[in-house]
Amino acid sequence: MLMQYGKGREQMIEVKNIRKAFGRKKVLQGVSFTAQKGEITCLVGVNGVGKTTIMNAIMNLTPINSGEILIDGEKLTPATYEKITYIPDSITMLGTMRIEDAFQFMRDFYTSWNETRATELLNFFRLQKNERINDLSKGNKAKVNMLLGLALDVDYILMDEPFSGIDVFSREQITDVFTSHLIEDRGVLITTHEIDDVEHLIDKVVLLDDGIVYKEFNAEAVREEQGKSIVDVMREVYRP
Amino acid sequence: MKNFTKLVNFEFNRFLKLYVTLLIIVYGIQTAGVLFHTFKFKKLTNDIVMRGEMTELEFTEMYGVFSMEDFTMSSLYILPIYVGIAAIAFYAFFIWYRDWFAKHTFIYRLLTLPTQRMNIYLAKLTTMLLITLGYAALQIVMIAFHSKLTKWIIPQAFRYDYSLYESVNLTSQYSLVLTGNAFDFFIAYAFILTAIIVIFTAVLFERSYRWKGLVIGIVYAFIIFLLIVVPFTVMFLFYYQPRIYPEEALFIQLGIMLIIVVTSLFISRHLMNKKVSV
Numbered sequence: 001m002l003m004q005y006g007k008g009r010e011q012m013i014e015v016k017n018i019r020k021a022f023g024r025k026k027v028l029q030g031v032s033f034t035a036q037k038g039e040i041t042c043l044v045g046v047n048g049v050g051k052t053t054i055m056n057a058i059m060n061l062t063p064i065n066s067g068e069i070l071i072d073g074e075k076l077t078p079a080t081y082e083k084i085t086y087i088p089d090s091i092t093m094l095g096t097m098r099i100e101d102a103f104q105f106m107r108d109f110y111t112s113w114n115e116t117r118a119t120e121l122l123n124f125f126r127l128q129k130n131e132r133i134n135d136l137s138k139g140n141k142a143k144v145n146m147l148l149g150l151a152l153d154v155d156y157i158l159m160d161e162p163f164s165g166i167d168v169f170s171r172e173q174i175t176d177v178f179t180s181h182l183i184e185d186r187g188v189l190i191t192t193h194e195i196d197d198v199e200h201l202i203d204k205v206v207l208l209d210d211g212i213v214y215k216e217f218n219a220e221a222v223r224e225e226q227g228k229s230i231v232d233v234m235r236e237v238y239r240p
Numbered sequence: 241m242k243n244f245t246k247l248v249n250f251e252f253n254r255f256l257k258l259y260v261t262l263l264i265i266v267y268g269i270q271t272a273g274v275l276f277h278t279f280k281f282k283k284l285t286n287d288i289v290m291r292g293e294m295t296e297l298e299f300t301e302m303y304g305v306f307s308m309e310d311f312t313m314s315s316l317y318i319l320p321i322y323v324g325i326a327a328i329a330f331y332a333f334f335i336w337y338r339d340w341f342a343k344h345t346f347i348y349r350l351l352t353l354p355t356q357r358m359n360i361y362l363a364k365l366t367t368m369l370l371i372t373l374g375y376a377a378l379q380i381v382m383i384a385f386h387s388k389l390t391k392w393i394i395p396q397a398f399r400y401d402y403s404l405y406e407s408v409n410l411t412s413q414y415s416l417v418l419t420g421n422a423f424d425f426f427i428a429y430a431f432i433l434t435a436i437i438v439i440f441t442a443v444l445f446e447r448s449y450r451w452k453g454l455v456i457g458i459v460y461a462f463i464i465f466l467l468i469v470v471p472f473t474v475m476f477l478f479y480y481q482p483r484i485y486p487e488e489a490l491f492i493q494l495g496i497m498l499i500i501v502v503t504s505l506f507i508s509r510h511l512m513n514k515k516v517s518v
Contacts, residue, residue, distance in 0.1 A: 059352055061518040063448075081354040092349040094254075095342070108246050109353050133344070 011037040011072050013058060013084075013156060013189060018067030020053055027053055029211035030067070037155050037187035040178065040201055042219075044191075044234060045208035051191040052089075054208075055158050058189070059086045071156065082112045084156040087149035089164045091141045095134035099127060099144060110152055118151035121182070125173060139170035146174060156187040163194040171197060199230050207237055243355040247363030252370060255331065259371060266324040267382050273316025274386045278393045281306045285398050296397045307400040308387065308407050321379070321415050328371055332439045335364050336447065340518070347518050357512040361440065368436045369429075376417035383407045427490070434497045438464050441504040441511075448515035464504075467496050 013035040020028040027050040035041040043051045056062040058069055060076050071080055093102045099122070106113045122129065125143040127136075133144060142162065149157055163171050171194070177183060178201045192198060199219070207215040214237055222228050289299050311317050339347040350360050384404055391401065402410065409420040417432070419425040442457030449456060471489040478484075484492070 056518060061348065061351055063515050063517065078354050078356055081352050086348065086352060088345070088348050091344045092346060093344060094346055095344050105250070109243065109355070111354075 011155065011187070013187065014068075014070040014073075015054065015058065016068040016070070018054070018057060018069065019065045020050070020057065020062070021065055026211055028057075028064070031208070031211070031213055032067075033206045033213050033216055035156070035187055035189045035204070038185055039203040040183070040188040040190065040198075041204040041206060042190050042192065042195075042198070042202045042230075043206050043208060044195065044230070046238060049208045050211060051208065052160050055086065055088070055160050055189070055191065058158060059084070061086075082110065082152075083154050084158070085149045085152050085154045086158040087146055087160065087162065089161040091133060091145040093133055093144070093148065096132070098130055098132050100129040102133065102144065102148060103129070106148060106151070112153040114151050114153050117153075117182070118147060121147040121151055124177075139166040142166050143170060143173065146177065150177065150182050154186070156189070157183075159188065159190045159192075161192055162190065163192055163197055175201070195230050195234070202230065205230055205233070207234065209237060243353070244359045244363055247355075247359055248366045248370075251335070251363050251367040255335070255367065255371065258331075259374075262324060262327050263375070263378060266320040267378065269320040270317050270382060271386065271389070273314055273320075274311045274389055275393075276316065277311040277314060278306070278390050281310065281398070282393055285394070289398075300398065305400045306390065306394050306398055308383075308390070308402050308410060311386070312410055318414055324375060325416055328368075328375060329439075331371065332368055332436050333443060335368065336440070336443045340447065345518065351516070351518065357516075358509050361508055361512055365436060365440065369433065372417055372429075372432055376415075379411065379415065379418055380404075380408055383411055427494075430494060430497055434464075434468075434500055437501055437504045437508075441508050444508050444511040444516060448511045448517060450517075464500055467500065468493060471496070 015031060015033050015035075017030045017032050018028055019026070019030055027048075031050070031054060033041075043054060045051055053062060057064045058071075058076075069076065071084055074080070076084075093105070097105070103115070103118055106118075107115065125140075125147060127140060127143060127147070131140075133141065136144065142164075146159075146162060149159070162174055166174075175197050178188075178198065190198070190202075202219045205215075205217055205219050206213055207217075215233070217233065219230055222230075222233060284303065285299065288294050289296060294302070339345075339350055351357065353360070384407075387401070387404070387407060390399060405420075408418060412418040412420045412424075417428070419428050438461055442461050445453040445457035445460060447453065471484065471492040475484050475486060475489045
C-alpha cells in the first residue's frame with residue numbers, strides 16, 4: 001500500500017458521504033471513498049452516474065447538499081489550489097491566448113507553477129509556444145490542458161475523461177505520461193470510459209452506481225487473486 | 241492584493257479590443273455628426289455671406305451664431321452616447337457569462353485560482369468602473385476636440401465659444417456618465433456602482449441556482465429598484481405638503497444605497513464561495 005504520512009496526517013482526498021441533487025434528480029446519494037497520494041484512483045460508472053459532479057465537488061466548483069470533502073485532512077481553501085489541480089475534459093484557458101500567454105497566466109497566479117516541467121512537457125507533446133489555443137486540434141488542446149495541470153507542483157491531480165474524443169497517437173502520448181516521473185508520487189483521480197488504455201496503470205477502482213459507491217477495490221489484487229480485469233468486474237456490476 | 245491587481249489587469253486587457261472598437265464607433269459617429277452640422281452651417285455662411293447677399297451682422301441676426309448646442313442636441317451626437325452606455329451595461333452581464341459560455345470554459349480556471357474568490361468579483365467590478373470612467377473621461381476629451389474642430393471650420397464672427405466647463409455641463413444634461421460638478425459626480429457614480437453591484441449579484445444568483453436563481457435575481461433587482469425610488473416617490477407624493485425635502489431624500493437614498501451595496505457584497509461573497517457552480 002502506498003499510503004503516505006506527512007505531518008502525522010494521512011495524505012489523501014477523502015470524500016465522505018456526499019449527496020447532491022439537481023432539482024429532483026438525486027445524483028449522489030452518500031458517496032464515500034478515498035484517493036491516496038502516490039496512487040492512481042479511477043472513478044468508473046456509466047454516463048450520468050455523477051463522476052464529473054464528484055470531481056467538481058472536490059474542487060468546490062459545485063456545491064454539495066451534504067457530506068464532507070477533505071484534502072490531507074483539511075477542508076478546501078484558496079491555498080489548497082496550490083496542491084490540487086483539475087484537468088477537466090475541455091481546456092480551461094482562453095482560446096485567444098497563445099500557449100506562451102497561458103504559461104504567463106499560470107506563472108502569474110500559481111507559486112506551484114514549474115516552468116522547467118512545462119517546457120519539458122511542451123517538447124514531449126511536440127507543441128509550439130507561439131501556437132494559439134483556438135488554432136489547435138482537439139488532441140493538441142487536450143495535451144495543452146494536461147500540460148497546464150501537470151506543470152504544477154501539486155500533490156493531487158484530478159482528470160476528467162482525458163482521452164475523450166482524441167486520436168490514438170495523442171492517447172498514447174497521454175498514457176505515456178502516466179508511467180513517467182510526471183505522475184510519480186502524486187495522487188491521481190481519473191474518470192474515463194477508455195479503461196483499456198489505462199487499466200494496467202490503475203491502482204484503485206471506485207465503481208459508482210445509483211448514486212453510491214457500489215464497489216471499491218485494488219485493481220492489482222483483483223487481478224492476482226481473482227484473475228479478473230477491471231472490465232470483467234465492471235461487466236459483473238453493470239451487466240449482471 | 242497582488243492577485244487582485246493582476247486580475248484587474250487581466251480582465252481589463254480582455255475587454256480592451258472590444259472597448260477600443262466601442263470607443264471608435266461611439267466617438268467616430270459623434271465626430272461625424274459634429275462635422276456634418278459644422279460644414280452645413282459653414283456652407284450656409286458661404287452661400288449667403290460670401291456671395292454678398294447679407295453682411296455678417298445681418299446673417300447672425302437672422303440665423304444666429306453657431307455654438308456647441310447646434311450639434312449636441314442632434315441625434316448623431318446623443319444616440320452614440322446611449323449606445324455606448326448600453327454596451328457597457330451589457331458588458332456588466334457579459335463579463336461573467338463569457339467565462340461560462342465561451343468555447344473554452346475559463347470559469348474552471350478562474351474559480352480554482354489560489355486566491356480569494358472575491359478577488360475575481362472585485363477585479364470584474366473594478367474593470368467595469370474603469371471602463372465607465374474611461375468612457376466619461378474620453379467624452380470630455382472629445383468635447384474639447386469637437387470644440388476645436390468647430391473653431392477650425394467656422395470663423396469667429398459666426399460662432400459662440402463655450403468654455404470646456406460650460407460644454408461639459410451642456411453634455412451632462414443627457415449623458416448619464418458626465419456631471420457638471422464634484423457632488424453630482426459622486427452621486428452619479430454611487431448610482432452606477434450600486435447598479436453594477438446589483439447586476440453582479442443577480443448574475444451570481446442565476447449562476448448559483450440557475451432558473452430559480454434567475455427569478456431570485458430579477459426579484460432582488462426589482463426590490464432594490466423600489467428601495468432606491470422610495471425616497472423620491474415619497475417626496476413627490478407630498479409635493480405640496482412636504483414630508484421630506486429633496487436634500488433629505490437624497491441623503492436617505494444614499495443611505496439606502498450604502499445598505500444595498502454592503503448587503504449585495506455579502507450575498508455575492510457567500511455565492512462565490514459556497515454556491516456558484518460551473
